[in-house]
Amino acid sequence: MGTTTKALSLLGYFTRARPLIGLSDMARLSGLNKATVHRLMGELAQAGFVEQAGSGREYRIGPAVMRLAALREHAVPMRDVAAQVLRDLSDATEETAHFSLMQGQTLSTVAYAYSPVHGTRVTMEDAEVLMLHATSSGLAVLAYSPRDLVDAVLQAPLTARTPQTITDPAEIRALLTEIRAQGVAESVSGFEEDVHSHAAPIFDARGCAMGAVAVAAPTVRMDDALAAHIRASVKAQALRLTRMLGGFPPADYPKDSHDTVAGPAPATA
Amino acid sequence: MGTTTKALSLLGYFTRARPLIGLSDMARLSGLNKATVHRLMGELAQAGFVEQAGSGREYRIGPAVMRLAALREHAVPMRDVAAQVLRDLSDATEETAHFSLMQGQTLSTVAYAYSPVHGTRVTMEDAEVLMLHATSSGLAVLAYSPRDLVDAVLQAPLTARTPQTITDPAEIRALLTEIRAQGVAESVSGFEEDVHSHAAPIFDARGCAMGAVAVAAPTVRMDDALAAHIRASVKAQALRLTRMLGGFPPADYPKDSHDTVAGPAPATA
DNA sequence: AACCAATGGTTCACATAATGAACCGAACAA
DNA sequence: TTGTTCGGTTCATTATGTGAACCATTGGTT
Numbered sequence: 208m209g210t211t212t213k214a215l216s217l218l219g220y221f222t223r224a225r226p227l228i229g230l231s232d233m234a235r236l237s238g239l240n241k242a243t244v245h246r247l248m249g250e251l252a253q254a255g256f257v258e259q260a261g262s263g264r265e266y267r268i269g270p271a272v273m274r275l276a277a278l279r280e281h282a283v284p285m286r287d288v289a290a291q292v293l294r295d296l297s298d299a300t301e302e303t304a305h306f307s308l309m310q311g312q313t314l315s316t317v318a319y320a321y322s323p324v325h326g327t328r329v330t331m332e333d334a335e336v337l338m339l340h341a342t343s344s345g346l347a348v349l350a351y352s353p354r355d356l357v358d359a360v361l362q363a364p365l366t367a368r369t370p371q372t373i374t375d376p377a378e379i380r381a382l383l384t385e386i387r388a389q390g391v392a393e394s395v396s397g398f399e400e401d402v403h404s405h406a407a408p409i410f411d412a413r414g415c416a417m418g419a420v421a422v423a424a425p426t427v428r429m430d431d432a433l434a435a436h437i438r439a440s441v442k443a444q445a446l447r448l449t450r451m452l453g454g455f456p457p458a459d460y461p462k463d464s465h466d467t468v469a470g471p472a473p474a475t476a
Numbered sequence: 477m478g479t480t481t482k483a484l485s486l487l488g489y490f491t492r493a494r495p496l497i498g499l500s501d502m503a504r505l506s507g508l509n510k511a512t513v514h515r516l517m518g519e520l521a522q523a524g525f526v527e528q529a530g531s532g533r534e535y536r537i538g539p540a541v542m543r544l545a546a547l548r549e550h551a552v553p554m555r556d557v558a559a560q561v562l563r564d565l566s567d568a569t570e571e572t573a574h575f576s577l578m579q580g581q582t583l584s585t586v587a588y589a590y591s592p593v594h595g596t597r598v599t600m601e602d603a604e605v606l607m608l609h610a611t612s613s614g615l616a617v618l619a620y621s622p623r624d625l626v627d628a629v630l631q632a633p634l635t636a637r638t639p640q641t642i643t644d645p646a647e648i649r650a651l652l653t654e655i656r657a658q659g660v661a662e663s664v665s666g667f668e669e670d671v672h673s674h675a676a677p678i679f680d681a682r683g684c685a686m687g688a689v690a691v692a693a694p695t696v697r698m699d700d701a702l703a704a705h706i707r708a709s710v711k712a713q714a715l716r717l718t719r720m721l722g723g724f725p726p727a728d729y730p731k732d733s734h735d736t737v738a739g740p741a742p743a744t745a
Numbered sequence: 746a747a748c749c750a751a752t753g754g755t756t757c758a759c760a761t762a763a764t765g766a767a768c769c770g771a772a773c774a775a
Numbered sequence: 776t777t778g779t780t781c782g783g784t785t786c787a788t789t790a791t792g793t794g795a796a797c798c799a800t801t802g803g804t805t
């Protein structure tokens with residue numbers, strides 16, 4: 208393992224729950240020698256990536272990352288990043304993939320990608336507003352949203368877009384629990400007739416659901432095999448997009464044991 | 477120079493104007509061997525600090541910094557705190573207010589606020605790097621910086637951003653003495669043409685200057701009354717921000733006994 | 746087609762820079 | 776006192792990083 212990799216891996220041990228780490232703690236966490244950690248932290252500190260908190264001599268994330276984050280935000284608009292992931296997702300599933308973001312209390316479509324494989328496909332509109340209770344994307348977001356939002360949405364009148372739209376608040380709450388267990392939401396003809404969609408949430412840097420990635424297929428093409436494939440794909444790609452956008456899933460988000468989506472892994476040592 | 481320092485220094489070459497950098501360019505910019513840069517960028521990429529943009533094989537800042545920035549912001553909500561102070565300052569002066577922090581040996585913009593009053597205003601960019609000798613913020617910081625830093629900055633070649641930029645080290649040293657007497661630095665068209673700015677330093681918990689708050693106005697609007705108002709406001713708000721961030725001014729920082737610039741609008745409005 | 750000058754990327758002999766066991770002085774507790 | 780921690784330092788050993796020279800591609804010129 209390269210020296211730089213070691214140094215950068217140290218940054219991975221800072222979390223929301225553990226924003227301050229002392230020298231000895233860091234040595235323990237990383238499994239590296241205390242002297243090594245000291246030198247690496249010194250270099251990180253000199254570059255402004257960490258700094259020593261005033262009172263103790265513990266370290267915390269430094270100001271340099273703010274500058275880089277501002278650059279990243281400017282250089283990489285979310286749509287472009289999402290477009291890439293959606294293309295992969297629609298290729299993998301041979302169906303329509305789309306990405307939507309919460310804006311205020313509504314969910315609106317940001318980007319989508321079609322698969323060229325089938326002649327019939329689910330089509331999307333730019334900036335379409337998705338109802339939270341009637342779409343798989345909306346349910347995926349709701350399942351990982353704070354109670355306030357869920358209550359606000361479910362106490363408002365729930366309009367039925369189709370005869371299949373679920374409008375009973377109690378039924379939806381039960382659904383949300385199930386979604387949290389699965390990590391994937393599902394909707395059959397809830398928003399558009401004859402559309403069967405699966406969605407997984409996208410999380411921001413605080414671990415809050417900020418949107419969702421979904422795959423929508425005509426109901427006639429859906430069967431158990433395709434559904435299983437889509438569920439796995441959408442979940443994997445949603446995790447990938449979450450990471451690409453700099454967010455990370457909450458601790459209780461169900462992990463599939465098999466798929467290993469590359470991420471900023473901590474020390475393997 | 478340590479390997480880690482070299483790797484991290486590469487990140488410093490990304491700017492707003494240059495968000496994508498190729499391998500050869502990076503080697504040129506950093507003065508390092510291409511093979512070295514390749515390996516370092518590889519390690520940075522593996523950790524998510526850079527990534528290779530889809531089209532070319534050029535590098536850009538990666539998603540990992542977003543996570544760290546969120547952590548930093550959570551631990552040290554400087555940006556939020558500053559935003560509040562800047563809003564008050566721009567309201568009070570009816571001009572653009574901004575806050576910048578020293579990172580290593582450069583000063584970079586952290587936050588800013590515009591006043592809605594005038595149609596023309598000085599505009600800012602996120603994460604813009606301010607030259608220490610050519611901006612009021614830079615001079616304010618230098619005036620309260622240790623001798624080493626001042627010497628290092630003034631012995632390097634001082635580039636002139638505009639014809640009005642002061643590039644004579646002796647002249648700048650004289651200026652710094654004056655700034656220490658006033659507690660406020662001033663720059664007329666030193667960084668951008670037709671911009672007149674005033675700045676006051678922000679101190680950390682040890683009483684060292686760690687950044688500056690400034691108000692920038694179009695030169696055409698500047699007159700004695702506005703200048704006096706801005707000087708008082710920027711000084712008062714800088715002191716306030718210093719305190720809010722847990723720092724305090726050094727003993728020799730000039731205190732204005734009389735003006736209490738709590739009042740919002742200037743007389744001229 | 747042939748040529749040139751870029752690009753990103755790779756190799757390997759060499760030496761610089763990283764490593765870690767043992768050490769220090771300072772707090773704090775029993 | 777003794778025994779813990781803690782952050783930080785030293786220095787012989789060697790793993791790690793380095794860079795001149797090398798490919799393989801690409802895009803532009805002649």
